[in-house]
Amino acid sequence: MTKIKDTGAVTSLVRSLEQKHNTPLFKDSFAELFVDKGAENMFKEKMDLYPHFQQLIAVRHKIIRDEINFFIKSDSSFSQLLSIGSGYCTIVNEIQKKHKNLKGYEIDMPAVLKKKISKIKVEYLPKLIYCDVVEKKDQLVPKLLSNGFNIEKRSLIFLEGLLYYMPNGNFINLFIKTISEIMSSDSILIFDMQVGKDSYSNKETDFLNYFEDLSAWSSMIEDLNLSILKYGNIAFLDQWNRLNAFRGEIKSSLFVITKHT
Numbered sequence: 001m002t003k004i005k006d007t008g009a010v011t012s013l014v015r016s017l018e019q020k021h022n023t024p025l026f027k028d029s030f031a032e033l034f035v036d037k038g039a040e041n042m043f044k045e046k047m048d049l050y051p052h053f054q055q056l057i058a059v060r061h062k063i064i065r066d067e068i069n070f071f072i073k074s075d076s077s078f079s080q081l082l083s084i085g086s087g088y089c090t091i092v093n094e095i096q097k098k099h100k101n102l103k104g105y106e107i108d109m110p111a112v113l114k115k116k117i118s119k120i121k122v123e124y125l126p127k128l129i130y131c132d133v134v135e136k137k138d139q140l141v142p143k144l145l146s147n148g149f150n151i152e153k154r155s156l157i158f159l160e161g162l163l164y165y166m167p168n169g170n171f172i173n174l175f176i177k178t179i180s181e182i183m184s185s186d187s188i189l190i191f192d193m194q195v196g197k198d199s200y201s202n203k204e205t206d207f208l209n210y211f212e213d214l215s216a217w218s219s220m221i222e223d224l225n226l227s228i229l230k231y232g233n234i235a236f237l238d239q240w241n242r243l244n245a246f247r248g249e250i251k252s253s254l255f256v257i258t259k260h261t
């Protein structure tokens with residue numbers, strides 16, 4: 001079974017493979033730093049279980065990257081960019097370099113962020129916040145505040161590939177509630193999560209299938225006084241025809257949420 005803290009190396013491996021594609025969906029010059037034997041073995045395991053794994057992770061990354069860039073470029077009033085479960089992804093650093101008025105924050109388990117910073121031997125801009133958001137859930141907000149995160153400022157918060165690893169639906173509900181409390185009005189939350197059962201759901205995997213239908217997700221979000229700006233199944237949002245063969249099988253979905261006053 002996959003160790004959660006090692007899953008970031010597998011998504012890095014996918015991003016590094018993408019660099020060798022004829023028409024890569026994005027550039028990521030850091031991804032290869034995190035590829036090791038463990039990541040290669042885990043990648044093989046994932047591909048045996050889910051033949052669409054590589055393309056799904058690449059397309060998901062492209063879609064989330066495009067959403068973040070869309071909001072940041074089209075509106076200069078965002079002042080904070082926060083990635084929770086950031087793993088070895090370096091989008092926050094990349095965007096912070098271009099938008100000097102934006103403060104970047106990344107949260108992940110201590111071992112992950114320590115490894116990240118030891119491998120990236122250049123000046124790295126985001127504030128790294130070491131926190132296991134399940135085991136130490138009560139420390140999430142205090143750690144953000146003590147690192148300068150301002151809950152009154154407009155933020156863009158994203159969770160790429162994180163919620164699958166949360167213990168259950170109740171926990172996800174509480175977690176999104178905590179996040180909604182650090183979102184000022186018009187802040188944006190972007191995340192992906194499975195909606196509905198797929199043909200892999202009965203296999204013994206580490207992917208969880210909480211909130212099996214959209215109505216459960218939408219009522220949770222509305223109950224928290226949040227609104228869905230955009231929702232879509234990732235296989236159907238794929239404009240690059242990487243997932244054509246798997247449409248109908250993939251249930252991973254994108255959510256873009258906002259908070260109104």
Ligand SMILES: C[S@@+](CC[C@H](N)C(=O)[O-])C[C@H]1O[C@@H](n2cnc3c(N)ncnc32)[C@H](O)[C@@H]1O
Pocket residue numbers: 004005006007008011012084085086087088089107108109112131132133134135159160161162165
């Ligand atoms: C599938 S990886 C995705 C990493 C990164 N967002 C990306 O797309 O490459 C999931 C990440 O969530 C982190 N994660 C999972 N559970 C966590 C927890 N309880 N607290 C903090 N981070 C967690 C893992 O350490 C890992 O880096």
